[in-house]
Amino acid sequence: xxxxxxxxxxxxxxxxxxxxxxxxxxxxxxxxxxxxxxxxxxxxxxxxxxxxxxxxxxxxxxxxxxxxxxxxxxxxxxxxxxxxxxxxxxxxxxxxxxxxxxxxxxxxxxxxxxxxxxxxxxxxxxxxxxxxxxxxxxxxxxxxxxxx
Numbered sequence: 001x002x003x004x005x006x007x008x009x010x011x012x013x014x015x016x017x018x019x020x021x022x023x024x025x026x027x028x029x030x031x032x033x034x035x036x037x038x039x040x041x042x043x044x045x046x047x048x049x050x051x052x053x054x055x056x057x058x059x060x061x062x063x064x065x066x067x068x069x070x071x072x073x074x075x076x077x078x079x080x081x082x083x084x085x086x087x088x089x090x091x092x093x094x095x096x097x098x099x100x101x102x103x104x105x106x107x108x109x110x111x112x113x114x115x116x117x118x119x120x121x122x123x124x125x126x127x128x129x130x131x132x133x134x135x136x137x138x139x140x141x142x143x144x145x146x147x148x
Contacts, residue, residue, distance in 0.1 A: 050081040
């Protein structure tokens with residue numbers, strides 16, 4: 001059986017469909033001097049409990065410890081609804097397991113109509129890539145003659 005990785009290029013990030021069908025974003029300039037180290041699971045976001053949309057994923061400048069905050073927050077003084085939750089509390093993982101920047105950009109944190117259109121186009125492309133991968137696996141399994 002063959003394994004295929006699907007790469008979908010969109011704007012400035014790759015979306016990678018891995019063998020385990022887990023999706024993640026990586027910096028388009030990976031392994032070059034311009035690599036920012038960005039890496040994020042596609043579904044790595046949390047909705048604001050006060051109904052302000054998907055939370056922003058940020059990190060503390062010094063320790064790089066990641067946290068979710070209100071999507072309306074703009075600075076330390078303007079915190080939106082004030083919601084804050086540490087990344088590892090939500091995902092049960094170490095926040096240092098993935099590189100991060102001071103404001104990790106993800107399409108999940110979009111709040112404008114234009115950004116949401118981009119997000120849904122990406123989700124459609126991801127769904128199509130998953131379907132192609134599953135179809136390929138199904139075809140490969142059909143070729144294998146198993147004795148009962």
